[in-house]
Amino acid sequence: MSQVLHTPPPRQATVDDDLATLAARHGLAVSGARPSLPEYVRQLWARRHFIVAFSTAKLTSQYSQAKLGQVWQVMTPLLNAAVYYLIFGVLLDSKRDVPDYIPFLVTGVFIWTFTQSSIMSGTRAISGNQGLVRALHFPRAALPISFALQQLQQLLFSMAALVVILLCFGVPIAFSWLLVVPALVLQFTFNAGVSMILARVGAKTPDISQLMPFLLRTWMYLSGVMWSIDRLTRQHDLPHPVIVMLKLNPPAVYIDLMRYALIDSFHAHQLPPHVWAAATGWALIAGVGGFIYFWKAEETYGRG
């Protein structure tokens, strides 16, 4: 009945051909093959509820052991803003140059944090969730997107805190506040795209997550989070390419858009040229490019 296979079966060579044709005859597909791009998008759309549920679950489980619970969602960004105010507003006194410095600073910090934490969590989206990747089937892009969505939800809590700060410092409510919505949509797309690029890099080379904090901190200081790029470029005689690069740096674009939308003393002439085109362009380049780049390695995630 049965045979003990101490040696490879003698029919090995012929069996190989047989198995492939047998598989083809019965319409069996190669397990774990990468789906086509439209099919991949369809699968991802089918998992949209999982993406939302996963990000919300991550968000709520974050503070579930704390006594104050979800209050920390608002407290953490507020404390962050307080620290930056202490250093840049009080000790270094950067506020002389900028009107409404506190709203200016807090908006910058919150919007920057959104991009920074999306990228950081994106870097670990695959490498930090190998268990999930090796246990369940789903389009892997669901992970970095889900983490970016978690950061977006986190930002919405911060925005609630921001509104309170703005009103406290006498910034009037204006119709321009509605611009927050398209600005956030574009920034989210940009963040998700960059997350997907780094998720693929991080899946192959986990070391990158050790490097990212330093890169991100450098990027933060270049992005005008605590200082005004517009003022710097007008006060100092910088070469033109440097000015363009500083102004069209994606986080700077999104931060300035948000400041323009929320703060009445931040005027349109302080914005980079063609700001909406730049914001949309970055979102499309990162979003579409990142998605395709991530999909190209879909079948390799999980190898460890």
Add this chain to the structure above:
Amino acid sequence: MADTTNSANDAIPTVIVDSVDIVYRVNGTGAGRGTATAALNRILRRKQAEKAAGVRKVHAVKKVSFIAYKGEAIGLIGSNGSGKSTLLKAVAGLLPVESGHIYTHGQPSLLGVNAALMNDLTGERNVYLGGLAMGMSREQVKARYDEIVDFSGINEKGDFITLPMRTYSSGMAARLRFSIAAAKDHDVLLIDEALATGDRSFQKRSEARIRELRKEAGTVFLVSHSNKSIRDTCDRVLWLERGELRMDGPTEDVLKEYEAFTGDRSPKPKAAPKPPQQGRPDPEDTKVALPSS
């Protein structure tokens, strides 16, 4: 072997594994022991000297071939580290193969949602999260919700489903995980040691559920160290040893050889007296701690 080769003509194959090799690469081991020079060496010399540079290859599965047919329940046995779970993950398409091919009918799924669940969330939210993670729609989870909770028996001792999962005993958590995982119907179902959880009554229920799933599913694979659950559920057994397929045949034949090989039981397992099976709890049972009622 005779029955499986005969059935090749009339039965429908659901999984074809064609001389598959699976290799894990582990960074920071071997000669260099993860020192900075070894790491630098690895970066500089990339492919040529993977081994010299401290990347160790673990050849987990070696040239394994078999065909599984619709309606079969196949057990995978072998000592620890023989490549059973690795092979299962490769069949599920979750682990890339080094060489060879795996063809499957539909999408084989691994029974298990552990990785998707979060200990800080309530059991209730985990049911939803797990269901969605397995690819069920929100409506499907909603429709099955009561069934899942009832099956797990979590609420038998009070309203536990609304508590965070970290407050559950290990047995309760395992029961909920199995109940969520078993809620979905699968084409090809892969089970990794899932039967060894929960108390005796839950084990009976889960065995019944596995049989149900097996009827609905095309093919079932079961990895287990419990020869009893292999005997109860499987009609064909693959025996892996050191990544090689050592034997493939009807359950009794293979288990007889396997037990002789491991030497932990008498060669005639059916002759083992009945009383111990009922009176003495299996080792798996004893580690389950349920809250006292």
